[in-house]
Amino acid sequence: MKPFLDGLSQCLGPAGLVTDPAEMAPHLTDWRRMFSGPALAVLRPGSTDQVSAAVRLCAQHGVAIVPQGGNTGLAGGATPMGTGPQVVLSLARMTAIGTPDPIGMVVEVQAGAILQRVKEVAAGCGRQLPISLAAEGSATIGGVISTNAGGLNVLRYGMARDFALGLEVVLPDGTVANGLKPLRKDNAGFDWKHLFIGSEGAFGIVTAAVLRLTPATRHRSVALLSVQDLPAAIRLLGLFQDRIGETLSAFELISAEAMRLVETRCGLACPVADGAWFLLVEVASSLDGLAGAMEATLEAAFGAGLVQDGTLAASEQQAQSLWALREHVTEAESRCGKSLKHDVSLPLRRMEAFLDSVRARLAELAPAARLNIFGHLGDGNLHVNVILGETPPAGASGITAMVHDLIAEAGGSISAEHGLGQYRLDEWCRLTPRTGRDLAIGIKRAIDPNCLMNPGKAIPVFSPPK
Numbered sequence: 001m002k003p004f005l006d007g008l009s010q011c012l013g014p015a016g017l018v019t020d021p022a023e024m025a026p027h028l029t030d031w032r033r034m035f036s037g038p039a040l041a042v043l044r045p046g047s048t049d050q051v052s053a054a055v056r057l058c059a060q061h062g063v064a065i066v067p068q069g070g071n072t073g074l075a076g077g078a079t080p081m082g083t084g085p086q087v088v089l090s091l092a093r094m095t096a097i098g099t100p101d102p103i104g105m106v107v108e109v110q111a112g113a114i115l116q117r118v119k120e121v122a123a124g125c126g127r128q129l130p131i132s133l134a135a136e137g138s139a140t141i142g143g144v145i146s147t148n149a150g151g152l153n154v155l156r157y158g159m160a161r162d163f164a165l166g167l168e169v170v171l172p173d174g175t176v177a178n179g180l181k182p183l184r185k186d187n188a189g190f191d192w193k194h195l196f197i198g199s200e201g202a203f204g205i206v207t208a209a210v211l212r213l214t215p216a217t218r219h220r221s222v223a224l225l226s227v228q229d230l231p232a233a234i235r236l237l238g239l240f241q242d243r244i245g246e247t248l249s250a251f252e253l254i255s256a257e258a259m260r261l262v263e264t265r266c267g268l269a270c271p272v273a274d275g276a277w278f279l280l281v282e283v284a285s286s287l288d289g290l291a292g293a294m295e296a297t298l299e300a301a302f303g304a305g306l307v308q309d310g311t312l313a314a315s316e317q318q319a320q321s322l323w324a325l326r327e328h329v330t331e332a333e334s335r336c337g338k339s340l341k342h343d344v345s346l347p348l349r350r351m352e353a354f355l356d357s358v359r360a361r362l363a364e365l366a367p368a369a370r371l372n373i374f375g376h377l378g379d380g381n382l383h384v385n386v387i388l389g390e391t392p393p394a395g396a397s398g399i400t401a402m403v404h405d406l407i408a409e410a411g412g413s414i415s416a417e418h419g420l421g422q423y424r425l426d427e428w429c430r431l432t433p434r435t436g437r438d439l440a441i442g443i444k445r446a447i448d449p450n451c452l453m454n455p456g457k458a459i460p461v462f463s464p465p466k
């Protein structure tokens with residue numbers, strides 16, 4: 001491998017090639033420390049031309065490439081697997097952010113730009129990039145696009161796919177495909193950028209993007225409500241959509257058990273009397289006068305008997321305190337020992353029956369395990385997490401398959417937001433009909449015949465055909 005590493009050193013320069021094991025180590029393990037794997041080197045190109053040259057060299061030497069952004073992915077997609085020689089290609093040096101066009105409402109950025117920084121730049125010219133994740137201080141635009149990330153405002157604005165107007169990508173042979181157009185309308189044939197959105201680096205490396213921005217919402221109103229059951233929560237969502245739907249930015253669900261954990265494990269106080277479920281509702285607008293519309297909607301909700309108790313934030317500080325309850329659910333769970341995480345989505349009308357079945361099956365399978373359920377109700381996205389404690393109880397090994405089987409029966413998805421990576425690929429293969437699998441494999445083989453782009457992630461292809 002010496003000629004390979006020498007070639008890399010020549011085309012990337014000293015800042016672009018890392019072979020020191022201590023410096024490489026953080027790139028070889030994922031954020032949750034569930035996966036790790038070896039790599040020959042970590043490449044840190046500083047430009048699209050350097051990415052292209054490095055990819056060509058990898059192709060010549062048959063070395064596979066694992067693209068990496070902020071390494072905050074939750075499916076092990078950015079971690080090498082040790083299936084043949086691999087390098088990690090980090091976009092960490094490609095962080096340029098162009099000047100936003102506030103009237104065209106677009107901004108062009110390099111793939112390594114940090115999401116939070118891009119949001120700050122957009123805010124600086126009165127626009128917003130409404131992709132909101134707890135990891136936004138580290139996640140990169142390339143990673144966000146490659147995982148088609150969601151977050152807290154999908155209900156209103158959609159997923160990352162809805163913001164990527166144009167992409168520049170480096171293909172597995174090193175060719176640069178430049179589609180950096182700031183166009184909202186472009187039906188001139190097949191729109192290839194969609195192949196690269198959400199495919200977790202399996203087809204190529206995203207090096208830059210043109211992102212759509214939205215008008216800034218300067219006013220928001222936040223309420224925390226409790227309801228007696230899930231049908232009431234879903235009817236409440238309908239009521240908000242009927243009355244102030246275009247301002248509805250978040251409709252988050254927290255189970256009573258999850259709220260108890262936040263109170264006991266994180267020391268936060270919930271100001272609302274218990275129901276079976278809590279809802280954190282946010283409406284936002286660029287127009288003032290939102291608070292009145294929110295109050296009228298809440299009055300209607302109480303009048304219809306949908307809400308048991310509730311509070312409306314009277315200040316930005318109170319709004320932040322209500323959000324803190326939702327934001328601490330994961331932290332509270334992590335203080336209870338080990339847990340199994342399931343990031344699923346399903347049609348709202350199937351949700352109650354699905355959760356009843358999960359509860360019943362869990363009681364049979366692992367009665368000592370506890371459910372911790374929360375999620376983005378407005379998107380049909382639930383985190384069905386199962387707390388195992390310090391020592392996993394008997395039956396724990398069957399829990400994930402049980403949850404996923406029930407999701408498949410309900411017509412849902414076993415990965416609403418986080419992708420498949422190496423974490424959920426086996427389960428996807430088990431539950432996905434053959435036609436869907438063959439289609440994905442066929443496209444992978446056509447674009448990456450030598451299987452050099454992130455093998456074994458997102459698509460079940462680990463090597464070239466024999």
Ligand SMILES: Cc1cc2nc3c(=O)[nH]c(=O)nc-3n(C[C@H](O)[C@H](O)[C@H](O)COP(=O)(O)OP(=O)(O)OC[C@H]3O[C@@H](n4cnc5c(N)ncnc54)[C@H](O)[C@@H]3O)c2cc1C
Binds near residue numbers: 070132144150207
């Ligand atoms: C605390 C926390 C909260 C989170 N909340 C959410 C959430 O609410 N919603 C959500 O959707 N996700 C969430 N995530 C997951 C994660 O933040 C997102 O998936 C994010 O988009 C990953 O960005 P990244 O730059 O860290 O990508 P990485 O983790 O580095 O990579 C993720 C995948 O994309 C590929 N990739 C990265 N960059 C490129 C590129 N330039 N070209 C091609 N492929 C590339 C990698 O190979 C890998 O397969 C959360 C993660 C954490 C740790």
